[in-house]
Amino acid sequence: MRFQDLKEEVCRVNQELIRAGLATLTWGNASGLDPALGVVAIKPSGVHWTDLTPERMVVLDLETGTVVEGGLKPSSDTATHLHLYRAFAGLGGIVHTHSAYATAFAQAGREIPCLGTTHADHFYGNVPVVRELSPGEVADDYERNTGVAITDTFATRAIHPLHMPAALCPGHGPFVWGASPGTALENAIALEAVAKLALLTLELNPSAMLPAHVLEKHFQRKHGPNAYYGQQAHRETKP
Amino acid sequence: MRFQDLKEEVCRVNQELIRAGLATLTWGNASGLDPALGVVAIKPSGVHWTDLTPERMVVLDLETGTVVEGGLKPSSDTATHLHLYRAFAGLGGIVHTHSAYATAFAQAGREIPCLGTTHADHFYGNVPVVRELSPGEVADDYERNTGVAITDTFATRAIHPLHMPAALCPGHGPFVWGASPGTALENAIALEAVAKLALLTLELNPSAMLPAHVLEKHFQRKHGPNAYYGQQAHRETKP
Amino acid sequence: MRFQDLKEEVCRVNQELIRAGLATLTWGNASGLDPALGVVAIKPSGVHWTDLTPERMVVLDLETGTVVEGGLKPSSDTATHLHLYRAFAGLGGIVHTHSAYATAFAQAGREIPCLGTTHADHFYGNVPVVRELSPGEVADDYERNTGVAITDTFATRAIHPLHMPAALCPGHGPFVWGASPGTALENAIALEAVAKLALLTLELNPSAMLPAHVLEKHFQRKHGPNAYYGQQAHRETKP
Amino acid sequence: MRFQDLKEEVCRVNQELIRAGLATLTWGNASGLDPALGVVAIKPSGVHWTDLTPERMVVLDLETGTVVEGGLKPSSDTATHLHLYRAFAGLGGIVHTHSAYATAFAQAGREIPCLGTTHADHFYGNVPVVRELSPGEVADDYERNTGVAITDTFATRAIHPLHMPAALCPGHGPFVWGASPGTALENAIALEAVAKLALLTLELNPSAMLPAHVLEKHFQRKHGPNAYYGQQAHRETKP
Numbered sequence: 001m002r003f004q005d006l007k008e009e010v011c012r013v014n015q016e017l018i019r020a021g022l023a024t025l026t027w028g029n030a031s032g033l034d035p036a037l038g039v040v041a042i043k044p045s046g047v048h049w050t051d052l053t054p055e056r057m058v059v060l061d062l063e064t065g066t067v068v069e070g071g072l073k074p075s076s077d078t079a080t081h082l083h084l085y086r087a088f089a090g091l092g093g094i095v096h097t098h099s100a101y102a103t104a105f106a107q108a109g110r111e112i113p114c115l116g117t118t119h120a121d122h123f124y125g126n127v128p129v130v131r132e133l134s135p136g137e138v139a140d141d142y143e144r145n146t147g148v149a150i151t152d153t154f155a156t157r158a159i160h161p162l163h164m165p166a167a168l169c170p171g172h173g174p175f176v177w178g179a180s181p182g183t184a185l186e187n188a189i190a191l192e193a194v195a196k197l198a199l200l201t202l203e204l205n206p207s208a209m210l211p212a213h214v215l216e217k218h219f220q221r222k223h224g225p226n227a228y229y230g231q232q233a234h235r236e237t238k239p
Numbered sequence: 240m241r242f243q244d245l246k247e248e249v250c251r252v253n254q255e256l257i258r259a260g261l262a263t264l265t266w267g268n269a270s271g272l273d274p275a276l277g278v279v280a281i282k283p284s285g286v287h288w289t290d291l292t293p294e295r296m297v298v299l300d301l302e303t304g305t306v307v308e309g310g311l312k313p314s315s316d317t318a319t320h321l322h323l324y325r326a327f328a329g330l331g332g333i334v335h336t337h338s339a340y341a342t343a344f345a346q347a348g349r350e351i352p353c354l355g356t357t358h359a360d361h362f363y364g365n366v367p368v369v370r371e372l373s374p375g376e377v378a379d380d381y382e383r384n385t386g387v388a389i390t391d392t393f394a395t396r397a398i399h400p401l402h403m404p405a406a407l408c409p410g411h412g413p414f415v416w417g418a419s420p421g422t423a424l425e426n427a428i429a430l431e432a433v434a435k436l437a438l439l440t441l442e443l444n445p446s447a448m449l450p451a452h453v454l455e456k457h458f459q460r461k462h463g464p465n466a467y468y469g470q471q472a473h474r475e476t477k478p
Numbered sequence: 479m480r481f482q483d484l485k486e487e488v489c490r491v492n493q494e495l496i497r498a499g500l501a502t503l504t505w506g507n508a509s510g511l512d513p514a515l516g517v518v519a520i521k522p523s524g525v526h527w528t529d530l531t532p533e534r535m536v537v538l539d540l541e542t543g544t545v546v547e548g549g550l551k552p553s554s555d556t557a558t559h560l561h562l563y564r565a566f567a568g569l570g571g572i573v574h575t576h577s578a579y580a581t582a583f584a585q586a587g588r589e590i591p592c593l594g595t596t597h598a599d600h601f602y603g604n605v606p607v608v609r610e611l612s613p614g615e616v617a618d619d620y621e622r623n624t625g626v627a628i629t630d631t632f633a634t635r636a637i638h639p640l641h642m643p644a645a646l647c648p649g650h651g652p653f654v655w656g657a658s659p660g661t662a663l664e665n666a667i668a669l670e671a672v673a674k675l676a677l678l679t680l681e682l683n684p685s686a687m688l689p690a691h692v693l694e695k696h697f698q699r700k701h702g703p704n705a706y707y708g709q710q711a712h713r714e715t716k717p
Numbered sequence: 718m719r720f721q722d723l724k725e726e727v728c729r730v731n732q733e734l735i736r737a738g739l740a741t742l743t744w745g746n747a748s749g750l751d752p753a754l755g756v757v758a759i760k761p762s763g764v765h766w767t768d769l770t771p772e773r774m775v776v777l778d779l780e781t782g783t784v785v786e787g788g789l790k791p792s793s794d795t796a797t798h799l800h801l802y803r804a805f806a807g808l809g810g811i812v813h814t815h816s817a818y819a820t821a822f823a824q825a826g827r828e829i830p831c832l833g834t835t836h837a838d839h840f841y842g843n844v845p846v847v848r849e850l851s852p853g854e855v856a857d858d859y860e861r862n863t864g865v866a867i868t869d870t871f872a873t874r875a876i877h878p879l880h881m882p883a884a885l886c887p888g889h890g891p892f893v894w895g896a897s898p899g900t901a902l903e904n905a906i907a908l909e910a911v912a913k914l915a916l917l918t919l920e921l922n923p924s925a926m927l928p929a930h931v932l933e934k935h936f937q938r939k940h941g942p943n944a945y946y947g948q949q950a951h952r953e954t955k956p
Contacts (some may be wrong), residue, residue: 024432025425026469027357046469076460076468098357100432104439107355108447116824117889118744118815135452142456171449172356186742193741193817199439200821200916208825210888213852217859221793229793230743230763263671264664265708266596285708315699315707337596339671343678346594347686374691381695410688411595438678502910503903504947505835524947554938554946576835578910582917585833586925613930620934649927650834677917 002069003041006034007054010041013095013181018049020189022099029075030095032181033085038062042081044072062086076143083147084177088154088161093181095188098173101195105129106168112194115201115208119194120218121229122187124163127194128153129170150175163219166191241308242280245273246293249280252334252420257288259428261338268314269334271420272324277301281320283311301325315382322386323416327393327400332420334427337412340434344368345407351433354440354447358433359457360468361426363402366433367392368409389414402458405430480547481519484512485532488519491573491659496527498667500577507553508573510659511563516540520559522550540564554621561625562655566632566639571659573666576651579673583607584646590672593679593686597672598696599707600665602641605672606631607648628653641697644669719786720758723751724771727758730812730898735766737906739816746792747812749898750802755779759798761789779803793860800864801894805871805878810898812905815890818912822846823885829911832918832925836911837935838946839904841880844911845870846887867892880936883908 001007013030017023026049031042041057058070058078065082067074075081081094097103105112105127112127114120130153137145150167153159165187166176176191178184201208222229240246252269256262265288270281280296297309297317304321306313314320320333336342344351344366351366353359369392376384389406392398404426405415415430417423440447461468479485491508495501504527509520519535536548536556543560545552553559559572575581583590583605590605592598608631615623628645631637643665644654654669656662679686700707718724730747734740743766748759758774775787775795782799784791792798798811814820822829822844829844831837847870854862867884870876882904883893893908895901918925939946 025428027360044470073470098432098436100435100439103355103357103436104443107436107440107449108444110443115888116820118820121744132450133453135450138452138456142460171354171453189742193815196817197815197820197824199443200817201824203442203920204821204827204916205825210824211849211852213855214850214888217855221859231761231790264667266599283709312709337671337675339674339678342594342596342675343682346675346679346688347683349682371689372692374689377691377695381699410593410692438682442681503906505838522948551948576910576914578913578917581833581835581914582921585914585918585927586922588921610928611931613928616930616934620938649832649931677921681920 001055003034003037003039003059004054006032006039006041007057007059009181010043010057011052011054013093013185014043014052015049016185017095017097017188020185022097022188022192023049024098028095028097028099029077030093030181030184031075031078031081032093033062033091035092039068040082040085042078043075044070045075047072077146079141079143080147080150080175083144084150084175087147087151088177090162090179091177092179093184094175094177095181095184096173096175097188097192099188099192099195101199102168102191103173104199105195106173107171109170112168112191112198113202113208114210114215115198116194116210117214117218118190118197120210120215121222122190122194123166124160124219124223125215127164127166127168127174127191128157128159129168132170146172163223240294242273242276242278242298243293245271245278245280246296246298248420249282249296250291250293252332252424253282253291254288255424256334256336256427259424261336261427261431262288263337267334267336268316269332269420269423270314270317270320271332272301272330274331278307279321279324281317282314283309284313284315286311316385318380318382319386319389319414322383323389323414326386326390327416329401329418330416331418332423333414333416334420334423335412335414336427336431338427338431338434340438341407341430342412343438344434345412346410348409351407351430351437352441352447353449353454354437355433355449356453356457357429357436359449359454360461361429361433362405363399363458363462364454366403366405366407366413366430367396367398368407371409385411402462479533481512481515481517481537482532484510484517484519485535485537487659488521488535489530489532491571491663492521492530493527494663495573495575495666498663500575500666500670501527502576506573506575506577507555508571508659508662509553509556509559510571511540511569513570517546518560518563520556521553522548523553525550555624557619557621558625558628558653561622562628562653565625565629566655568640568657569655570657571662572653572655573659573662574651574653575666575670577666577670577673579677580646580669581651582677583673584651585649587648590646590669590676591680591686592688592693593676594672594688595692595696596668596675598688598693599700600668600672601644602638602697602701603693605642605644605646605652605669606635606637607646610648624650641701718772720751720754720756720776721771723749723756723758724774724776726898727760727774728769728771730810730902731760731769732766733902734812734814734905737902739814739905739909740766741815745812745814745816746794747810747898747901748792748795748798749810750779750808752809756785757799757802759795760792761787762792764789794863796858796860797864797867797892800861801867801892804864804868805894807879807896808894809896810901811892811894812898812901813890813892814905814909816905816909816912818916819885819908820890821916822912823890824888826887829885829908829915830919830925831927831932832915833911833927834931834935835907835914837927837932838939839907839911840883841877841936841940842932844881844883844885844891844908845874845876846885849887863889880940
């Protein structure tokens with residue numbers, strides 16, 4: 001099987017979305033990039049997770065977006081994934097979910113505020129809500145424009161995608177990424193957890209906030225040049 | 240066994256209500272219609288889900304409501320199901336639950352507002368609360384009148400039942416339907432998920448709303464004449 | 479083994495409290511009465527649920543409260559159970575839990591309002607909060623006085639214990655009963671479900687209420703002399 | 718294997734953190750002290766729970782903090798654990814989690830108020846939020862200073878660590894302890910349960926409180942000199 005490792009990891013991460021409680025029915029999708037081969041593997045559209053197998057993953061050419069392997073239609077969100085891989089250097093995996101708490105923030109049009117070290121361990125500041133799409137952007141090439149809104153927002157606000165591996169599309173839900181599909185999945189799990197923590201915290205104290213020096217400390221001890229969390233002495237500053 | 244396929248699917252969907260966390264104890268029930276044979280299979284009344292077997296499903300004549308097969312009493316909500324099958328063309332399955340978030344909206348007498356694309360993928364606008372029953376309608380033929388209140392409300396507001404496969408009975412809970420028992424189950428799972436999302440969203444932003452053109456886009460990309468979600472090119476506009 | 483059936487059912491119901499998510503660690507306890515033999519079987523105090531066996535249940539004389547079988551100390555709440563069996567005719571099982579939503583209402587000192595048919599199917603009106611204990615009643619014979627506060631409150635308000643098989647002890651949690659240990663367990667599961675529904679409903683509509691004629695209809699269709707829910711034509715008016 | 722019993726119990730408790738729903742991904746850690754040998758065993762840093770084995774636990778000298786056995790780096794929170802063992806007499810286990818409800822109180826900077834007997838059974842009063850760290854304390858020796866803030870706060874407020882086996886670090890989460898790793902785990906499970914109960918209770922009644930004599934009664938019946946909960950007649954006043 002061509003692209004076997006990529007297809008197996010992408011299949012596994014799509015299945016994990018369900019097991020981790022991040023996805024329901026056929027909602028949500030995950031993809032992975034092989035940068036050496038210039039191909040992206042992604043979930044087929046509307047297929048139930050119990051029917052997912054590595055063979056059923058759809059492989060597309062990163063640049064042209066044409067299918068290079070697989071007999072099924074790719075996820076309807078494929079154009080969003082491709083745009084993000086092209087625009088953000090260093091991404092190896094992308095996960096899109098409708099997980100409850102992160103999606104609630106997206107539907108509310110509110111950033112997920114950084115209220116604690118759990119958040120700071122994964123996301124360097126508030127998780128942004130990206131700009132709305134115009135009616136024209138929705139009518140025409142909607143899925144690619146969803147990606148464009150994300151990259152526009154990150155450019156306008158000078159947010160580094162490797163320091164902030166998630167974005168909330170308003171009225172829709174989160175896109176989350178990482179250096180690999182597995183890391184994107186971990187970030188999606190972390191995003192849902194910190195969104196739940198934030199909502200509960202705001203119930204108890206609407207003006208809660210985390211001091212900036214604590215955010216700095218926690219992000220850097222895990223992702224900075226002198227990171228000391230985990231078993232590797234000096235981790236790369238990668239999501 | 241007569242009506243074997245129908246009874247097996249209806250039994251399975253009744254059991255799935257429990258597994259999906261939509262029902263507790265003996266609450267909730269599912270039915271299925273075989274339009275060619277003109278019969279409806281439904282859960283027996285008050286039987287614990289671990290005791291459900293295809294043989295124990297009760298089969299009734301659609302027009303007369305008389306039992307044509309099965310030794311147990313049908314669900315106490317049978318008259319509601321029969322009324323809906325007769326009044327709404329195109330239904331093949333109906334599910335009634337007391338699932339927590341959808342029932343909370345029903346008890347609160349509030350529509351489930353369409354606040355995001357998760358909702359728009361399944362329900363074409365706010366999920367309506369149907370009119371209250373009068374004391375006379377409750378005292379006499381209560382279960383059939385529950386169905387009448389649903390169909391009255393859809394007629395009055397010109398809601399298409401295949402675009403809005405769910406209704407909230409105030410102080411009671413949701414009835415959900417679809418082209419088959421399995422589709423009705425999926426819609427019931429989706430309803431509970433979007434009700435939870437809506438409640439969480441309203442906590443974060445009481446004036447949240449989804450732009451109309453995004454609702455239009457998402458419903459149509461899954462259910463419209465040019466639908467492109469899933470593996471079938473042109474899906475029927477069926478719930 | 480003497481009292482074998484009783485001990486097996488009481489053991490099973492204590493284990494079910496954990497499986498149903500109603501109890502954590504060693505919190506919560508269930509008992510059963512054999513009215514013919516005049517004995518009550520109850521969980522031993524502070525024993526982890528994985529160590530519960532029928533042999534370890536403690537059997538006490540209903541009138542004297544002395545242990546007639548079993549080598550372990552009975553639950554610290556035994557005196558509450560015994561008082562309720564003596565005061566309320568028709569009880570065959572009692573369950574005490576610290577389940578989250580019902581306990582939240584008890585800690586808040588608020589009745590669980592009857593906001594829907596799910597509630598009316600099990601409880602004939604609002605689930606009451608019983609009176610506070612005086613410091614003297616807490617210091618001396620605390621557990622028996624917990625039961626006295628329940629029976630006092632039911633007497634003062636003329637609440638029929640077979641129509642209202644649950645009470646909330648303020649700052650503490652619910653006691654729930656039924657014609658058998660299994661029925662008490664079902665009522666405890668129903669109580670937690672309706673408490674959750676009520677809290678969510680109040681978030682959406684603080685002035686929600688259920689019309690009295692709907693409460694009447696639902697309680698009577700399950701428990702009244704002409705009950706038609708379930709497989710028995712005429713159920714006894716028993717919890 | 719040296720320190721086998723200690724390493725096995727610490728490994729098991731770290732795994733239980735995940736099973737009990739108190740930890741996600743690699744968040745959270747548990748340790749245990751062998752006071753006779755003067756050594757602490759703790760989870761290795763950033764290791765996934767499915768990869769935890771007794772052999773992978775890291776054993777450190779209590780006084781010097783040097784690793785005496787194990788090939789992996791210890792948890793990044795090790796200095797907090799060591800400080801607490803040194804400062805608080807009678808501790809045999811410590812658990813640190815990011816469990817949702819307890820962490821929400823920590824992020825909100827609010828004590829967990831004692832609102833019911835479930836709380837009073839485990840914690841003698843409100844669970845305190847410890848003082849904030851200064852920027853200097855965060856920059857330099859952060860993890861040890863986290864422990865110092867806990868012990869400072871307990872000293873300032875004259876809180877007995879064996880009566881209050883938990884503390885909330887603001888913007889971070891709870892540290893919980895006990896006479897053994899297993900007891901620390903039980904206290905962490907209880908803390909999360911009472912935090913959830915408190916949040917739900919405050920939603921229903923923002924001015925809820927538990928009378929002082931009920932708190933006294935429940936703490937003493939489980940932990941006082943005349944304790945009568947459980948199978949031991951006179952328990953030690955240990956957490």
